[in-house]
Amino acid sequence: FSFPDCAKLAPPVLPFKNVSFRYPTADPALGMLLQNLEFGVDCDSRIALVGPNGAGKSTILKLMTGDVDATEGEVGRHxxxxxxxxxxxxxxxxDPRATPLDFFAGTYYDMRKPTDEWRSYLxxxxxxxxxxxxPISALSDGQKSRLVFAMICLGNPNMLLLDEPTNHLDHDCIDSLADAINRYQGGLMLVSHDFRLIDKVAKEIWVCEDKRVAVWKDDI
Incomplete structure (x- = not known):
C-alpha cells in the first residue's frame, strides 16, 4: 500500500517551546514526567523516538496531537x-460486528464510494x-492493524505519528510499511522497539530518558 500524496507544510509544523508535562493524577513529589522540551518536527522529519518504557515517549505523541496539554510551555501546530x-x-x-466493507462504507458514507471501489481499496x-x-472480529490482529492503516490513509495526513506499529505485523507487512513510509512525502515520528524498521525509515534517532529528549549521535 501507499500513503497518499500530501501537501508539504513550511516549518515550523510541530514546535515544542520549553514544554514540561506531568499527569494531573501523578504524585507531585515525583516532579515532571517530561521537562523543558525544546525541539521541532517538520514535514521533512524522519525521527525514531526510543527510550526506556515509561520514559514518556507515547506522552510526547499525545502532546503532539493535543490529546493532553502541556503543563508548562507550548506545543505549536501548523x-x-x-x-x-x-x-x-x-x-x-x-466495530467487531461489522464486516470491513460495511464498516468503511458506513464510516466514510460522505465519500459515497460504490462497493467495488471499497473492495479495491481494502x-x-x-x-x-x-x-x-x-466480521472484523474474525480477523487477526495484524489484519485489524491493516484496516487502521487504511483509515489513516483516507485522512490524507501530512504527518505520521506511529507508536509501536509493528506489534501485530508479520515480516512481509513490516517491509510493506517501511516501503510505504519511504515513499511518503510527509513527516514521521516513530516510536518503536523494532530496530529493523528504524534502520529502514529513520534519518534521526532521538532518545527519551531522564525527562528529556536528546539526539542520538552514535550508531544503532
Missing part, C-alpha cells in the same frame, strides 16, 4: 497540519476476498 496516528489502541475504533491493504465480508 494550521493546515493533518496527523495520521497509530497506537496500540487504534483497533478499538473498529485489497491494497491485504484485505481481500472473504476477509472483506467476514
Amino acid at each position: 494550521h493546515h497540519l493533518s496527523i495520521g496516528r497509530y497506537h496500540q489502541h487504534s483497533v478499538d475504533v473498529l 485489497g491494497k491493504f491485504g484485505i481481500s476476498g472473504r476477509l472483506q465480508t467476514n
Whole structure:
C-alpha cells in the first residue's frame, strides 16, 4: 500500500517551546514526567523516538496531537497540519460486528464510494476476498492493524505519528510499511522497539530518558 500524496507544510509544523508535562493524577513529589522540551518536527522529519518504557515517549505523541496539554510551555501546530496516528489502541475504533466493507462504507458514507471501489481499496491493504465480508472480529490482529492503516490513509495526513506499529505485523507487512513510509512525502515520528524498521525509515534517532529528549549521535 501507499500513503497518499500530501501537501508539504513550511516549518515550523510541530514546535515544542520549553514544554514540561506531568499527569494531573501523578504524585507531585515525583516532579515532571517530561521537562523543558525544546525541539521541532517538520514535514521533512524522519525521527525514531526510543527510550526506556515509561520514559514518556507515547506522552510526547499525545502532546503532539493535543490529546493532553502541556503543563508548562507550548506545543505549536501548523494550521493546515493533518496527523495520521497509530497506537496500540487504534483497533478499538473498529466495530467487531461489522464486516470491513460495511464498516468503511458506513464510516466514510460522505465519500459515497460504490462497493467495488471499497473492495479495491481494502485489497491494497491485504484485505481481500472473504476477509472483506467476514466480521472484523474474525480477523487477526495484524489484519485489524491493516484496516487502521487504511483509515489513516483516507485522512490524507501530512504527518505520521506511529507508536509501536509493528506489534501485530508479520515480516512481509513490516517491509510493506517501511516501503510505504519511504515513499511518503510527509513527516514521521516513530516510536518503536523494532530496530529493523528504524534502520529502514529513520534519518534521526532521538532518545527519551531522564525527562528529556536528546539526539542520538552514535550508531544503532
